[in-house]
Amino acid sequence: VPTALSPLAAKLPKDFLWGFATAAFQIEGSTDVDGRGKSIWDDFSRQPGKTRDGGNGDVATDSYKLWKEDIALLKSYGVTSYRFSIAWARIIPLGGRNDPVNPKGIEHYSKFIDALLAAGIVPFVTLYHWDLPQALYDRYGGWLNREIVEDYKNYAKVCFRAFGDRVKHWLTMNEPWCVAILGHGRGVFAPGRSSDRNRSPEGDSSTEPWIVGHNLILSHAYAVKAYREEFQPSQRGIVSIALNGDWAMPYEDTPANVEAAQHALDVFIGWYADPVYLGHYPEFMREMLGERLPVFTTEELAVVKGSADFYAMNTYTTNLCKAGGSDEFRGRVEYTFTRPDGTQLGTESHCFWLQTYPPGFRQLLNYAYKRYRLPIYVTETGFAVKDENSLTMEEALHDHDRVEYFRGMSAAAVAAIVEDGVDVRAFFPWSLLDNFEWADGYSTRFGATYVDFATQKRYPKDSAKFLAKFFKDNIASDLS
Ligand code: GBH
Numbered sequence: 001v002p003t004a005l006s007p008l009a010a011k012l013p014k015d016f017l018w019g020f021a022t023a024a025f026q027i028e029g030s031t032d033v034d035g036r037g038k039s040i041w042d043d044f045s046r047q048p049g050k051t052r053d054g055g056n057g058d059v060a061t062d063s064y065k066l067w068k069e070d071i072a073l074l075k076s077y078g079v080t081s082y083r084f085s086i087a088w089a090r091i092i093p094l095g096g097r098n099d100p101v102n103p104k105g106i107e108h109y110s111k112f113i114d115a116l117l118a119a120g121i122v123p124f125v126t127l128y129h130w131d132l133p134q135a136l137y138d139r140y141g142g143w144l145n146r147e148i149v150e151d152y153k154n155y156a157k158v159c160f161r162a163f164g165d166r167v168k169h170w171l172t173m174n175e176p177w178c179v180a181i182l183g184h185g186r187g188v189f190a191p192g193r194s195s196d197r198n199r200s201p202e203g204d205s206s207t208e209p210w211i212v213g214h215n216l217i218l219s220h221a222y223a224v225k226a227y228r229e230e231f232q233p234s235q236r237g238i239v240s241i242a243l244n245g246d247w248a249m250p251y252e253d254t255p256a257n258v259e260a261a262q263h264a265l266d267v268f269i270g271w272y273a274d275p276v277y278l279g280h281y282p283e284f285m286r287e288m289l290g291e292r293l294p295v296f297t298t299e300e301l302a303v304v305k306g307s308a309d310f311y312a313m314n315t316y317t318t319n320l321c322k323a324g325g326s327d328e329f330r331g332r333v334e335y336t337f338t339r340p341d342g343t344q345l346g347t348e349s350h351c352f353w354l355q356t357y358p359p360g361f362r363q364l365l366n367y368a369y370k371r372y373r374l375p376i377y378v379t380e381t382g383f384a385v386k387d388e389n390s391l392t393m394e395e396a397l398h399d400h401d402r403v404e405y406f407r408g409m410s411a412a413a414v415a416a417i418v419e420d421g422v423d424v425r426a427f428f429p430w431s432l433l434d435n436f437e438w439a440d441g442y443s444t445r446f447g448a449t450y451v452d453f454a455t456q457k458r459y460p461k462d463s464a465k466f467l468a469k470f471f472k473d474n475i476a477s478d479l480s
Pocket residue numbers: 023174175178244314316329330353380430437438446
């Protein structure tokens with residue numbers, strides 16, 4: 001398989017980070033081990049009808065127990081970094097600022113981090129990937145309540161204090177859009193709130209997502225302030241927030257559709273990135289939501305603006321955007337993958353929201369770099385092969401469509417770096433393993449490694465081999 005960038009192109013810099021990404025609830029299992037508190041995903045995923053196949057997070061890939069195997073696997077792929085998340089409820093089982101810290105939780109991640117470093121792998125840590133301590137939801141409604149800002153900050157500080165001597169790359173949270181919209185608008189993710197009474201006994205989809213988003217931004221920003229004041233001067237790490245966002249392309253090149261595409265970017269990305277990097281909500285969101293969009297005080301804005309050291313990009317696909325939609329969660333834009341001539345934009349996946357389209361990724365990198373003006377770390381990108389779960393393992397290991405996806409996405413990143421001058425510093429495919437895919441349960445596989453859930457054995461797919469070779473060939477080393 002040819003993987004060289006091009007005979008003339010320079011190699012990626014020696015300190016370019018590549019590795020896989022995971023999240024605690026999707027891989028750990030062991031939900032009642034070593035003093036872990038409950039998270040909002042525990043009961044949610046155990047409730048009938050919440051996941052497609054009835055799967056829950058009780059075992060997942062058993063990585064709380066099999067962590068040494070996971071590190072051996074990472075090492076076999078030659079990664080230089082690993083992005084994983086810490087379960088808040090393992091560190092502070094009841095979540096709050098006055099609740100006790102669990103030494104066993106600290107110990108687990110501490111030895112995990114030590115083992116990564118011993119294997120030459122840079123730990124890249126997410127503090128919050130959707131597994132809110134249940135106790136905070138029961139106590140005051142979790143992200144709906146401004147109280148959480150103080151509790152989240154306290155949790156983050158416990159982590160900075162315990163791990164910051166060794167962890168130099170932090171993400172405060174993963175994809176706040178998903179927490180707000182999928183958790184408190186559509187109700188498809190925990191805590192499952194929605195105005196749709198067939199789905200949820202409580203919730204108000206017209207107001208709650210915007211309140212939750214606001215509290216997520218404040219929580220992020222005050223945690224970063226604490227890091228910068230109390231830890232960064234000695235620990236010298238960097239911190240950001242991982243934002244989901246896919247490239248938005250006008251369905252047809254008309255002014256209305258060009259505007260629609262910008263509105264999609266405003267709601268998916270700008271909702272968070274504009275306050276954090278530019279110091280204000282997008283004008284379009286204010287227009288769309290009026291008084292439903294909360295307002296930052298001057299003092300808060302000073303904390304929010306500039307509260308990230310780099311841009312952390314989670315991106316999977318490109319959407320064709322048409323004016324005239326009514327869904328506020330998508331910026332009142334209609335999405336499609338079908339071009340005006342009836343052809344599909346890219347290769348279909350197992351997810352309704354995902355097709356392969358690397359040129360859009362290159363455009364998104366350019367857009368984010370121009371607008372937010374910071375180095376970009378690609379903290380997630382990945383593909384679920386259509387109907388992979390109904391294949392035999394032998395068949396699934398030859399994940400051709402995922403190989404082609406990553407071939408295209410890695411080449412697009414390189415083109416953005418080498419030809420467009422975009423400062424991209426990391427690339428983390430989602431995911432190391434097939435794992436608990438939230439509302440899809442185990443019916444959708446995103447792993448570059450196949451997991452046989454009956455035995456918990458791991459088997460590299462062709463895509464893992466492709467990625468390992470690609471980065472081995474294309475990152476400069478002392479030898480090359
Ligand atoms: C990531 O989210 C997650 O971080 C990760 O935990 C997950 O396992 C992985 O991707 C694979 O799903 O059609 O308007 O409902 C993916 C980002 C953003 C993708 C929202 C689906 C749906 C938009 N997601 N998007 S909409």
